[in-house]
Amino acid sequence: MATAQTGKGDLHPLADIDRVIHAPARLMVLTYLYVVESAEFVFLMRLTGLTWGNLSSHLSKLEEAGYVAIEKEFRGKKPHTMLRLTDEGRAAFREYRQRLKQVLDDLPD
């Protein structure tokens, strides 16, 4: 990010990339939440392979950024922590994907 180039292979858009999303673990979480309506904490933990504490801390960051909504649901007497992408999170993920794709597509072979 220190030296930006111009023209074909311009890496400038990388500097503007959303760093909240760019961390691999958070990118994984957002990708899975993007393709489902909502998922329980445990489900995401299983799918991403993250530990409980790790996933918790990444989710806190995503919630702070307004990208993920965390809701407690009760099924019978059991609480379930359900997670879903907010509209803002969905738009941010779409933009991130677009931007990254553009940068990677523009790179010379």
Place this chain on the structure above:
Amino acid sequence: MSSILNLKEAERKAFRSTFQDGLWDIYLGLLLLNWGIGLLLSKDVSELWTMVAMLALALLDMLAFWAGKKFITAPRMGLVRFGPARKAKVKKVGVLLSLSVLVGVIMLVIGLAVGRHPPEWASYGWIVPAGVFGVNAIVVFGLGAYFLDFYRAYGYGWLYALAFPANIMLDEYAGITFPLAYFFSAGIMVLIGVVFFLRFLRDYPLPAEEA
């Protein structure tokens, strides 16, 4: 990074994870096993009671499947709600399975009638219901496997399809009246399911903490 941004694959992976507990394999195997049990029963009891017993067994299978998903899988794997596209696919499979069950029941009734009161064409007559049953099983399981990304179901379609004619041939040409083919096909499916189930229990213990 490109693979994680392949959204279709990510969605597929999320959905396929719902099949890794092996419960669908066991359930489908038990349903086929019911046919074998039904044939055994039909030798001693009336068609009506055979049908009642098979229905009761099917309900028991369903109950066991539901309980397994609710009390074993869900606490270990967590819940997920899929998007509208996936829900539409699941709905399509539901309709197909209902039609398939209807065809299956008709074939069973014909099979029982032929077995008890063999008409003149009985020696070759079984080819028609067996053919319809087989094609029905291959098509429905194939479409189910395709729409649900549940690839083992392609093989299960063939196990269902072959059980019916194999059983009749064993009876006609080898004199084996025990519904061996049903038990064999169902046994393979249940065994695969049990292996997946044990692996699931090993890989996904109950989570220790609450979020």
